[in-house]
Amino acid sequence: MSQRKCVSYRVLVGMEVHVQLSTKSKMFTGVANASGALRPGQAPPEPNSAVDPVILGLPGVLPVINRRAVEYAIRAGLAMNCRIASFTKWDRKSYYYPDLPKNYQISQYDLPLCGEGVFDLPLEGGGSRPIRIRRAHLEEDAGKLLHEAPGGYPIEHSIVDLNRAGTPLLEIVTEPDLTDGREVAAFGAELQKLVQYLGVSEGQMQMGHMRFEPNINVHITDQDGQVHKTAITEIKNLNSFSVLEKATSYEIARQIREWEQTGSLGRKSTFGWDDSAQATFLQREKEEAHDYRYFPDPDLPPVTVDDAWLERLKGEIGELPAARRARFERMGLPAADAATLASSRAEADFFDQAVAAGGSARRVANLLLAHGRRLANLKATTMDRLGIAPGRVAEIAAMIDANEVSASGAGGLFDRLVESDAPARQIAAELGLIQVSDSGAIDAAIDAVIAANPKPLQDYRAGKQSAIGALVGMVMKSGRGLNPKLVQQRLREKLGG
Numbered sequence: 001m002s003q004r005k006c007v008s009y010r011v012l013v014g015m016e017v018h019v020q021l022s023t024k025s026k027m028f029t030g031v032a033n034a035s036g037a038l039r040p041g042q043a044p045p046e047p048n049s050a051v052d053p054v055i056l057g058l059p060g061v062l063p064v065i066n067r068r069a070v071e072y073a074i075r076a077g078l079a080m081n082c083r084i085a086s087f088t089k090w091d092r093k094s095y096y097y098p099d100l101p102k103n104y105q106i107s108q109y110d111l112p113l114c115g116e117g118v119f120d121l122p123l124e125g126g127g128s129r130p131i132r133i134r135r136a137h138l139e140e141d142a143g144k145l146l147h148e149a150p151g152g153y154p155i156e157h158s159i160v161d162l163n164r165a166g167t168p169l170l171e172i173v174t175e176p177d178l179t180d181g182r183e184v185a186a187f188g189a190e191l192q193k194l195v196q197y198l199g200v201s202e203g204q205m206q207m208g209h210m211r212f213e214p215n216i217n218v219h220i221t222d223q224d225g226q227v228h229k230t231a232i233t234e235i236k237n238l239n240s241f242s243v244l245e246k247a248t249s250y251e252i253a254r255q256i257r258e259w260e261q262t263g264s265l266g267r268k269s270t271f272g273w274d275d276s277a278q279a280t281f282l283q284r285e286k287e288e289a290h291d292y293r294y295f296p297d298p299d300l301p302p303v304t305v306d307d308a309w310l311e312r313l314k315g316e317i318g319e320l321p322a323a324r325r326a327r328f329e330r331m332g333l334p335a336a337d338a339a340t341l342a343s344s345r346a347e348a349d350f351f352d353q354a355v356a357a358g359g360s361a362r363r364v365a366n367l368l369l370a371h372g373r374r375l376a377n378l379k380a381t382t383m384d385r386l387g388i389a390p391g392r393v394a395e396i397a398a399m400i401d402a403n404e405v406s407a408s409g410a411g412g413l414f415d416r417l418v419e420s421d422a423p424a425r426q427i428a429a430e431l432g433l434i435q436v437s438d439s440g441a442i443d444a445a446i447d448a449v450i451a452a453n454p455k456p457l458q459d460y461r462a463g464k465q466s467a468i469g470a471l472v473g474m475v476m477k478s479g480r481g482l483n484p485k486l487v488q489q490r491l492r493e494k495l496g497g
């Protein structure tokens with residue numbers, strides 16, 4: 001029988017995230033950024049085609065800093081409220097592996113470009129929780145080692161594809177402020193939205209644009225009130241949110257179970273995730289920083305960031321998603337709608353423009369979230385590229401608010417406006433969507449229906465309230481485009497009187 005019992009526990013998870021930046025060229029050379037700049041649906045280039053003497057680590061070549069990559073990293077840092085270093089440098093992280101032929105990775109060791117910051121993690125019920133950012137630095141990605149030939153041919157040796165080597169990477173490290181698998185996955189998803197919003201990464205998980213490494217340990221309180229802290233384990237290279245959640249939850253439970261069964265707090269080590277076993281597995285005991293022999297790269301000058309540059313980059317970012325979300329809520333949108341619209345820069349801009357053109361905020365939001373998104377999905381594009389101007393959406397919104405068109409008729413109108421430049425009112429009329437709000441016409445329709453169908457009226461007078469629904473339905477069917485609200489209102493007045 002076990003003497004150890006976990007009575008309560010506290011989970012501490014810190015995250016390391018590698019984000020591929022979507023610059024045109026690689027981090028330290030002008031060759032195409034074949035991995036980070038690849039968009040969904042785009043075919044990857046031939047293996048080893050995005051390669052040059054710098055990527056190959058040939059003698060006599062020198063790296064050149066990609067200014068755009070530095071700017072993207074600063075943008076992300078600013079958005080996470082980081083302190084941006086006015087002076088930063090580059091370091092070599094030595095290791096021997098064929099995926100990076102020069103045998104070191106250029107990274108930033110003691111002077112990261114972005115220092116302490118805070119990421120506001122939105123909570124499901126509204127509000128947010130601050131997750132502290134320890135640092136974010138720039139480095140280069142490695143190539144890919146393949147142990148199976150493309151096309152499934154057996155091979156006797158491993159082969160390497162260096163297209164990914166030298167891709168600009170932003171490594172973001174958080175403090176251990178996350179507390180369970182769900183929150184870890186939510187953090188990943190919010191960070192994805194942020195880098196996409198900022199336009200610094202395509203952020204496609206299945207394309208490896210973002211890789212997550214949760215660092216996990218647990219403070220266990222036993223039956224005597226003693227606290228036992230497990231050793232930190234890191235799960236490497238997770239690139240889906242569901243796996244991120246599952247692997248983190250598994251590792252938390254594994255650490256507690258191991259302590260209860262053996263009394264061991266484990267050792268600092270690295271784990272992988274085995275998807276077929278749905279379990280983490282030990283890869284190696286964790287290496288220490290000194291194993292990498294970090295030293296300043298003599299081939300690269302330091303980077304100085306002055307205030308003017310910083311101010312310009314702040315201007316490029318504009319309003320951040322969190323501020324936008326809050327503003328949309330103040331405009332009267334429900335929290336969920338505000339969050340959805342604010343998470344995409346293109347959609348948020350479109351919404352702002354439609355409201356500026358005179359549409360009421362809630363009506364415009366409803367139109368965009370229902371019909372704009374539906375059409376964009378259908379056409380595999382984004383709302384701003386559908387071909388409908390924001391002012392036209394404002395027109396539809398105004399027609400619904402004026403009861404000229406029903407909210408249910410708006411979808412058809414929206415679809416047609418995407419294809420036509422004619423005025424919205426004209427198209428609505430062509431589609432038979434203009435509602436009859438003339439009370440004379442409505443009264444005549446009501447009288448005709450009642451005269452032809454005395455039964456529902458008798459039922460209603462006998463106390464059957466629901467009979468009015470049947471009457472409304474009959475009146476609506478008898479004439480085209482009658483305003484249902486008015487039909488109901490006039491019917492009640494007539495029957496009540």
Ligand code: MN
Nearest residue numbers: 018107139171
């Ligand atoms: Mn790294």
